[in-house]
Amino acid sequence: MRTHGWSGATPADDDEAVERILTAARHAIDRSGSEFSVAEVARDLGVTRQTVYRYFPSADALLTATAVAQTAHFLDVLAEHLNDIRDPATAVVEGIAYTLERLPHEKYLNLLLGPGRAGAFTAGVTSDTALAFGRSLLQRFSVDWAAAGISGPQLDQLVEHMLRIVQSFVIDPGRPPRRGEDLRAYLTTWVAPALTGTDLPPV
Template sequence: MRRHGWAGNIPVDDDEAVSRIVAAARASIDARGTVSVSEVATELGITRQTVYRYFPTLDALLTGTALSAVGGFLDRLAQDLASITDPAEAVVEGIAYTLEQLPHDRYLGLVMQPGKASAFAAGVTSDVAISFGRSILERLNVDWAGAGFSGQSLDELVEFMLRTLQSFILDPGGPDRHRGELRAFLHRWVAPAVELHHRSGFPEQA
């Protein structure tokens, strides 16, 4: 880590540097609803190049900032979907709930804004995205292993959910579906795939 800048208060390691950058970005978003690399650099007394060392693009900074703040979203999801134990219903509600929360969550909206070719949408199968998807499933009261989802099959279920979210985020156009209509659509086309695996008990792939 470079030993200059930071207004004379040098981070002890790269983890602290990342934490400070993300904190500055969140403060900017909270105050103005937006953030730029220049604003973060100025706030921390560093150059833009230093910010880019940890976050190569603005989208990378937005993604890191958003994911640092998903705890509140996941807590709400767990509370609102606490009664669901069926895996197919959980997947449908997990997708629908996430889509419905986007307009109301300032951080998730930065990287999952409908119609925006965001870092999340472009890297839907990245480690960061998969981790986010797993967090959604793990907060639900479903016995995934008992339902036949573990190891690679659980990873593939996460990928399936993320790719479905991706399609709605990149192209939110008609027909315009909300609440009951959205869930009915997902129950018709997404739920059967989950139920088939659950009922068939497909073995884990090598």
């Protein structure tokens, strides 16, 4: 870890440096929205842009990492919302629907999944960052995935499938946009059957 700058208070290690960069990025996003700059973050930290780029290769990468770090609140709210649902198909349908409904109201979730500058994430639903977020989402469900016969690569593919569905609704919500019971009925018809069969295909 380089020790130059940091306004005279050098981080103890790389983990602390990353934490401080993410905190500065969050403050910059709060001020400037998704159009914040790495120069703005570096200035707040008292370091050069090159120092920030050492940990995050681009402004979009920093935006995505900051948004992911700030979605813990949403994941907690989602877990509470789904707390009483044990059926895998019902949980997936409600998880997708609730995520789409909360998207306009959750600032950092919207930065992560919504259109715009963070669209690099939206366009890359198979990226490690996207899949890690999706796994975090599924882990909040009150579903015994192993008992349902879904584990390992199958669980990873379920994460990918859910992210692809969310992506499609973000890009084109429908005409008119599906909401509420209409959205849930659509997902129940076309998504739930993949999880209600007794034998899922091996992967």
